[in-house]
Amino acid sequence: xxxxxxxxxxxxxxxxxxxxxxxxxxxxxxxxxxxxxxxxxxxxxxxxxxxxxxxxxxxxxxxxxxxxxxxxxxxxxxxxxxxxxxxxxxxxxxxxxxxxxxxxxxxxxxxxxxxxxxxxxxxxxxxxxxxxxxxxxxxxxxxxxxxxxxxxxxxxxxxxxxxxxxxxxxxxxxxxxxxxxxxxxxxxxxxxxxxxxxxxxxxxxxxxxxxxxxxxxxxxxxxxxxxxxxxxxxxxxxxxxxxxxxxxxxxxxxxxxxxxxxxxxxxxxxxxxxxxxxxxxxxxxxxxxxxxxxxxxxxxxxxxxxxxxxxxxxxxxxxxxxxxxxxxxxxxxxxxxxxxxxxxxxxxxxxxxxxxxxxxxxxxxxxxxxxxxxxxxxxxxxxxxxxxxxxxxxxxxxxxxxxxxxxxxxxxxxxxxxxxxxxxxxxxxxxxxxxxxxxxxxxxxxxxxxxxxxxxxxxxxxxxxxxx
Numbered sequence: 373x374x375x376x377x378x379x380x381x382x383x384x385x386x387x388x389x390x391x392x393x394x395x396x397x398x399x400x401x402x403x404x405x406x407x408x409x410x411x412x413x414x415x416x417x418x419x420x421x422x423x424x425x426x427x428x429x430x431x432x433x434x435x436x437x438x439x440x441x442x443x444x445x446x447x448x449x450x451x452x453x454x455x456x457x458x459x460x461x462x463x464x465x466x467x468x469x470x471x472x473x474x475x476x477x478x479x480x481x482x483x484x485x486x487x488x489x490x491x492x493x494x495x496x497x498x499x500x501x502x503x504x505x506x507x508x509x510x511x512x513x514x515x516x517x518x519x520x521x522x523x524x525x526x527x528x529x530x531x532x533x534x535x536x537x538x539x540x541x542x543x544x545x546x547x548x549x550x551x552x553x554x555x556x557x558x559x560x561x562x563x564x565x566x567x568x569x570x571x572x573x574x575x576x577x578x579x580x581x582x583x584x585x586x587x588x589x590x591x592x593x594x595x596x597x598x599x600x601x602x603x604x605x606x607x608x609x610x611x612x613x614x615x616x617x618x619x620x621x622x623x624x625x626x627x628x629x630x631x632x633x634x635x636x637x638x639x640x641x642x643x644x645x646x647x648x649x650x651x652x653x654x655x656x657x658x659x660x661x662x663x664x665x666x667x668x669x670x671x672x673x674x675x676x677x678x679x680x681x682x683x684x685x686x687x688x689x690x691x692x693x694x695x696x697x698x699x700x701x702x703x704x705x706x707x708x709x710x711x712x713x714x715x716x717x718x719x720x721x722x723x724x725x726x727x728x729x730x731x732x733x734x735x736x737x738x739x740x741x742x743x744x745x746x747x748x749x750x751x752x753x754x755x756x757x758x759x760x761x762x763x764x765x766x767x768x769x770x771x772x773x774x775x776x777x778x779x780x781x782x783x784x785x786x787x788x789x790x791x792x793x794x795x796x797x798x799x800x801x802x803x804x805x806x807x808x809x810x811x812x813x814x815x816x817x818x819x820x821x822x823x824x825x826x827x828x829x830x831x832x833x834x835x836x837x838x839x840x
Contacts, residue, residue, distance in 0.1 A: 373777045375739040375748040375795075377786035380717050382734075383428075388439045391736050392713075394787065396443065398740065402709040403447035407571035408455070411444070413437055414578040414593050414715075415458040418468035421727040427472055429720035429730035432576045434473045436715045436736070440574060441478055441489070450486030455566055457515075458596040459494035461726075462543060463501040466493045492516070494564045496599050506545075517565040519599040522689045522697040527771045528559035529681035530605070536615025540605035540678065541670070553603040561689055562600040569695045575712035575742065579735075579749055580720035580728050583672035583809040584679045586760040586816050588725050589749040590712040590742035594686040607671025608678045609634075617676045620668055629669070665723060666810075673811035680761035687742060688772045704776050712745050713738040716752070721806040733803060743767065743775040744782045751784075751798050754805020756818040 378391035403409060413432035420426040437456065444454055456478060460469060475491040482489030496514040499506045525531070535551070542550035553560040567573065577593035584606060585592050598604060610616025611626065619626040664672070671678060691707040692700045700706040716735040720728025735752065739745040743766040750757045757763045757779065766774050782795040791798070800818070808816050 373739070373741055373744045373775070373781055374783050374785050375737065375744050377748065377752070377784055377789065377791070378736045378738075379734055379786075379788040380736045383433050383435045383717060385435055385439065388435055388717075388736070389442075391788075392439050392443060395713075395738055398711055398738065399443045399447050402572050402711060402740075403444060404571070405447075405449045405451040407448060407452045408566075408569060409444050409448070409452065409572045409574065410567050410570035411437060411440060411454065411456045411574045411576055412567065412593065412596060413456070413458055413576040414588075414596065415460045415464075415469050415473075416596075416725060417461055417464040418472060423727075426730065428718040429580065429728050430578065430726070431469070431472065432578050432715045433717065436713070436717075437576060438474065438478065438481075440576060440713060441481060444574070445481060445485040445487055448485070448487050452487055454482060454487060454489045455492055455570075456489065457492040457494055457564065457566065459564070459598055459601070460596070462495060462497055462601055463499045463506070466495075466498065492566065494567075494597065494599050495601075514599050515564045515566050517569065519562045520565045520568045520693065520695055520697050521560060521562050522568075522693045522699075523558050523560045524685055524688065524699075525557055525559060527688070527699070528554075529684045529765070529769075530554055530559045531557075533677075533681065534615055535605075535608050536610050538609030538614070538616060541607050541609055541618070542604050543601035543606065546602065547609070549602050550605060554605060559685065560603060561685065562598060562603055563686070563689055563693075564597050564599055565695055567597040567690065568693050570708065572709045572711070573690060575710070577712065577714050578720065579714050579716035579733070579737070579753070581722060581724035581753075581806060581809050581812075583724065583811055584670075584676050585683065585762055586674065586808070586812050587746075587750060587753060587755060587806075589714050589737075589746045591683050591687055591746050591762045591766070594683070594690055597686065597690060604682050605678050606682070607676055612675060617671050617673075617678055618669065620673050620675055625662075626669075665727070668811045672809065674759070674815040677761070680765055683762045684766055684769065684774065687766075687774050688769075691774065692772050699772065702772055704773065710742070711738070711740055712742055714745060714749060716749070719753075719806070721808075723809055729807070731803075731806060733801070741775055744777070747779060747782055748784055748795060748798075751795055751818070752801055754800050754818055755808070755816045759816045 380391045498510045500508040539551040582588040608616040611622040714737040716733045719731045719733045721731045722729040747757045
């Protein structure tokens with residue numbers, strides 16, 4: 373299984389086009405005139421959570437989307453439709469995200485190519501938050517085609533998982549809603565019918581660290597195809613000795629925080645009108661229990677045994693689900709045609725995914741299988757793939773598998789870096805390993821056992837690119 377890596381030192385359109393020109397065959401083999409092609413960037417939020425001026429390390433850059441769109445339109449040959457879409461965090465402003473993007477340009481590109489291009493917000497709800505407390509809610513149109521409800525049942529990665537007496541926690545205060553979707557042998561998800569109906573799905577993630585999943589690239593980016601996020605289990609309430617992964621260990625402080633927050637959530641779930649009054653108290657809570665930027669809570673550590681299951685379930689749904697929620701045959705040949713192109717020109721390290729520090733890695737990473745591409749991404753980040761549950765467990769899926777190869781079968785082809793090797797022999801790039809989220813520090817890092825020379829630095833790679 374080949375994964376292609378290209379050096380691309382900036383978001384200059386000519387450099388991105390030059391990198392993607394090498395992959396025209398990937399597009400030509402999968403896209404046909406008349407197809408519905410969905411492009412799925414990472415539009416989690418308009419900017420860094422604590423620095424509104426920083427955004428390139430947080431979301432997919434518009435120039436990457438533009439370059440991919442240009443190739444898709446060429447393959448459609450004046451027949452078909454393109455949808456560029458995501459379901460950002462519920463508390464994110466779509467209007468502010470679009471100010472970072474160029475939707476009018478994309479629509480005009482389609483018009484000139486004779487192809488309809490639509491830009492869609494998939495969410496059914498948008499929240500306004502203050503101090504991370506929901507103070508108002510607004511209903512949205514969501515996917516014009518509606519939602520597809522898919523129940524993976526016994527084929528879910530949650531099948532047989534014991535959630536503990538407190539159950540799962542999703543995206544909203546109503547924990548009962550989350551657990552009802554994942555109980556009684558059912559494991560239900562509500563996803564975009566446009567995404568599921570696509571003839572070809574092109575994933576355009578941003579490479580970042582992730583506080584709950586270790587890293588985010590192709591696999592994790594599918595959280596954005598959901599139209600209703602409270603059916604997505606993000607962690608299991610409680611500590612490991614209670615069957616949970618909310619906190620790493622039971623302490624007086626963590627037990628007190630859990631009881632207090634559980635009671636607050638119960639109140640806000642049934643009395644939403646109190647939310648604006650509770651928001652100012654969040655600063656008191658932060659003083660007593662610690663800031664989330666320094667304290668592990670809500671599954672933001674390497675012991676999260678919940679979120680990887682949700683991530684892999686969503687990838688199964690994308691590849692195998694029909695638009696009515698039924699599943700295609702359980703064979704690799706029935707998977708939806710798929711391409712993933714990872715924006716790693718500017719990546720994010722540290723407190724990802726909402727507040728990472730920018731890391732200039734100068735790469736675009738592409739392939740036709742999410743597991744293979746994410747394994748390569750982990751290697752280039754200096755992480756151990758076997759310590760990232762979404763990757764490690766993806767190789768072991770028996771029903772509706774996401775891959776039919778092993779880690780040792782993955783080959784990295786990087787012409788601009790003069791590299792063609794099996795992944796387990798690829799050296800760590802000399803721009804340095806990514807700094808993990810602090811909840812993963814000391815666990816996720818790869819052992820520096822390779823003695824092969826490091827890959828060229830940004831300046832050397834840029835010089836080599838120019839020489840080509």
